[in-house]
Amino acid sequence: MAMKTSYVVQPFEIHRKRLRPGRQEPAQTESGAIKKAENLAKRMPGAAALKVVADDETGELEAVTILGQWGEIPEDFAESLQG
Numbered sequence: 222m223a224m225k226t227s228y229v230v231q232p233f234e235i236h237r238k239r240l241r242p243g244r245q246e247p248a249q250t251e252s253g254a255i256k257k258a259e260n261l262a263k264r265m266p267g268a269a270a271l272k273v274v275a276d277d278e279t280g281e282l283e284a285v286t287i288l289g290q291w292g293e294i295p296e297d298f299a300e301s302l303q304g
Contacts, residue, residue: 225277228254233267233294240266240295255289267292271302 228251232243243265248254251272258270270288275281285302295301 223277224274224283227273227275228288229271229273230254230258230261231269231271232258232261232265233269233292235266240293251288258289259291262291265292267294269294269298 228248230246230248232246233240234243235241246257246261248257248270251270254270254272258268261268267290269290272284272286272288274283274285276283287299287302290298
């Protein structure tokens with residue numbers, strides 16, 4: 222079971238007056254994900270940088286860590302990552 226670490230930026234947008242996740246964007250490194258999230262949050266309501274550890278063969282998630290979040294983020298965002 223080989224674990225693979227990847228970095229993702231989750232932007233948030235307003236849809237019908239509610240905050241919702243936009244399309245995730247990959248990043249090459251942890252610092253790259255943080256910079257990209259910071260920049261996206263300047264143009265969008267908010268963004269979060271995530272570190273994702275998953276089984277390379279099955280794709281099963283092992284852990285998701287929030288590296289940082291900027292702007293408006295849904296209150297239940299951290300809990301939604303655990304489910």
